[in-house]
Amino acid sequence: MTYHQKPWLRHYHPLVSEHVNVPYKSLFDLLEKAAAEYKEKPALTFYRRSWNFIQTKAIAEAFAAALSHSGFTKGDRLAIMLPNSPHYIFSLFGGFRLGGINVQVNPMYVEREIKHVLNDSGSEYIVVLDSLYQRIKQVQPGTNLKKVVVVSLGGERMALGDGDQYFEDFIATGSRMPDVAIDIKEDIAMLQYTGGTTGVGKGVMLTHNNLLSNVVQVCDFVYRAYGDQRPADLKMISVLPMFHVFGLSCNALAGIREGANQLVLPRFDPGEVIEVVKREKPFQMSAVPTMYFALNNHPHLAESGFGNVNYLSSGGAPLPVEQINAFESKTGSRILDGYGQSELSPSPIFNPPFLAPKPGSVGIPVPGTEVRVVEITEDGLADVPVGEAGELAVKGPQVMKGYWNRPKDTEAAIRDGWLLTGDIVKMDEDGYFYILDRKKDMIIASGYNVYPREVEDVLYQIEGVDEAIVVGVPDEYRGETVKAFLKLKAGAELAAEDIILYAKQNLAPYKVPKQVELLEDLPKSSVGKLLRRVLRDEEIQKAPKVGV
Known part of the structure; x- marks a missing residue:
């Protein structure tokens, strides 16, 4: 068995093609085709207000016309710094309409991070939430920003600086728009900045074809298999941040493509999500693992109605099997894990709903995707034997164009069309993939390779452990030693000795944490991803310097 034989294809549903066809010009x-097909069906519901597909397209066009009137042209960068809201969708597609490059700006960024993204991207236009407006004004003098559009989701309007406008006033200024020719394979649609956990955040260049291909790949994998069972009033909970590539693709874009009513939530609150599930009976929800952790700890999860949600997916970080089992035992509904990253628009591999998932696996490759497990040699990329660990390499229409203004980084990441993901994986004989760990997160203790994910999975099996991060810390004797940081569930009482004893019973000696630290909270990104590198960097800083 080899990777080139694509063993995963034999698991495809009869209605799912091996190939991917993009039937869109941009x-x-x-959005234009969705508006023509779904017309007055609700596209976005934000608390008590809904916008149908025709209205959504019309507002996006009005925003584009105003942008054009203000001097915005093809290739200009439009920064969007908004939480999940209808205005995010309006701004996003308005930028697309003019052939602009939308720049995702995390609303949780502080001034230093905002300034980096704006300057690195060269953004001259920004749409920002009113409560974040002062942050933008603080950094504006040190950037190229010349137009600030402010979104208010309620409450009194504040006074704005000269030239700045509220969204509703801004869209009233446009008239006609130019016709813009889009080369979907070459023209950049998005700059999605990496989290910066491996250094300074880099702008991932995603073309129209990258994003469209992945939306078609994912939607065909998820929705085609349902056939006539798919409800006419398809609803999805859109709580994943749209400024993150996972939420952008699986909600913001997929919702438009599938004619879904996106139930838009600006932030994740487990109680609110449970109420929405009870009231709206959605078809689908995508979330990151920490969202499922929070739902697992909610006292009313069992009677929430999650058992009637057809498709629940997880991504952004590894989802421990114990957490999956806990959720499924309380709700009767399956969580299907997947794998992705910004450079892949974001999804090459996940568990489709028409297959029973294998425990611990992130699934099989989506249509139109080639996948290998490799090691880098002097002669290039060499496949490792099936079943053995190596680096995941992906080729397909969802592979990014490259990193913005970083040709050397692009050259290092993409070899002959293959994106080197930096993730250590293995594939079994059935074509299912298992993520072992980040290549850069691997711990080398006394010459042995230790994958933090494996140790974390064992620690999650301990009753009372809520969240776990395992890192390698400097050790004069071993090179690195294993340290575990844990957050306990409310009311749980565990000593470090108890945790180490359990690990000794379930792991080879060199994998057992030699140090355990209990914390009230573990560091997370804005989308709820546990940040291993933050804790590891802190440990490196604390370690004594050799020779000093």
Whole structure:
């Protein structure tokens, strides 16, 4: 068995093709076709207000016309710094309409991070939430920003600086728009900045074809298999941040493509999500693992109605099997894990709903995707034997164009069309993939390779452990030693000795944490991803310097 034989294809549903076909001229064409097909069906519901597909397209066009009137042209960068809201969708597709490059700006960024993204991207236009407006004004003098559009989701309007406008006033200034020719394979649609956990955040260049291809790949994998069972009033909970590539693709774009009513939530609150599930009976929800952790700890999860949600997916970080089992035992509904990253628009591999998932696996490759497990040699990329660990390499239409203004980083990441993901994986004989760990997160203790994910999975099996991060810390004797940081569930009482004893019973000696630290909270990104590198960097800083 080899990777080139694509053993995963034999698991495909009869209605799912091996190939991917993109029937759109651009990302705005995606909205245009949806508006023509779904017309007055609700596209976005934000608390008590809904916008149908025709209205959504009309507001996006009005925003584009105003942008054009203000001097915005093809290739200009439009920064969007908004939580999940209808205005995010309006701004996103308005930028697409003019052939602009939308720049994702995390609303949780502080001034230093905002300034880096704006300057690195060269953004001259920004759409920002009113409560974040002062942050933008603080950094504006040190950037190229010349137009600030402010979104208010309620409450009194504040006074704005000269030239700045509220969204509703801004869209009233446009008239006609130019026709813009889009080359979907070459023209950049998005700059998605990496989290910066491996250094300074880099702008991932995603073309119209990258994003459209992955939306088609994912939607075909998820929705085609349901056939006539798919409800006419398809609803999805859109709580994943749209400024993150997971939420952008699986909600913001997929919702438009599938004619879904996106139940838009600006932030994750487990009680609110449970109420929405009870009231709206959605078809689908995508979330990151820490969202499922929070739902697992909610006292009313069992009677929430999650058992009637057809498709629940997880991504962004590894989802421990114990957490999956806990959720499924309380709700009767399956969580299907997947794998992705910004450079892949974001999804090459996940568990489709028409297959029973294998415990611990992130699934099989989506249509139109080639996948290998490799090691880097002097002669290039060499496949490792099936079943053995190596680096995941992906080729397909969802592979990014490269890193913005970073040709050397692009050259290092993409070899002959294969994206080197930096993740250590293995594939079994059935074509299912298992993520072992980040290549850079691997711990080398006394010459042995230790994958933090494996140790974390064992620690999650301990009753009372809520969240776990395992890192390698400097050790004069071993090179690195294993340290575990744990957050306990409310009311749980565990000593470090108890945790180490359990680990000794379930792991080879060199994998057992030699140090355990209990914390009230573990560091997370804005989308709820546990940040291993933050804790590891802190440990490196604390370690004594050799020779000093």
